[in-house]
Amino acid sequence: MSNTKEIERAELHKTIWRIANDLRGSVDGWDFKSYVLGMLFYRFLSENLTNYLNTQECRAGNEDFNYALLSDEEAEYGR
Template sequence: MAIDNKKEQERDELHRAIWAIADELRGAVDGWDFKNYVLGTMFYRYISENITNYINEGEIEAGNTDFDFAQMSDDDAEEAREGLVQEKGFFILPSEL
């Protein structure tokens, strides 16, 4: 029981430290506005990783094991825009990941 209590105290301290950092980063920005910014950023990261993984996995299955969408030129990637929008519903240029 003493070990569980210590872990819980450490977790509570970590929680407080994380909130303090978030409050410092947020500064004078309203908490709700800050949440919108953070959630938007997290969503953009998710879709960036999603499309990169999707394309890379397809290329690897096709035998192109050294392929990395993030390293591709925007001009080359642009050729796949229409098909990816039909397949995934969205498209992001490598330079915008």
């Protein structure tokens, strides 16, 4: 059973790697990695800001608050 899972995992890894190479195209691997890591870091910051603001609003008594649902104008005040 574990051998089957290892084979499936290896196939999945190959498929993901092939898709990443196709998406990358002629861009240098390091440049692509820098772009992807930068986007992941930005997402990390965005999600943590959202969680922080939602938690603080909940503590302040506004339990229905959701930063992700605010308009851009309203969200700018939180930033």
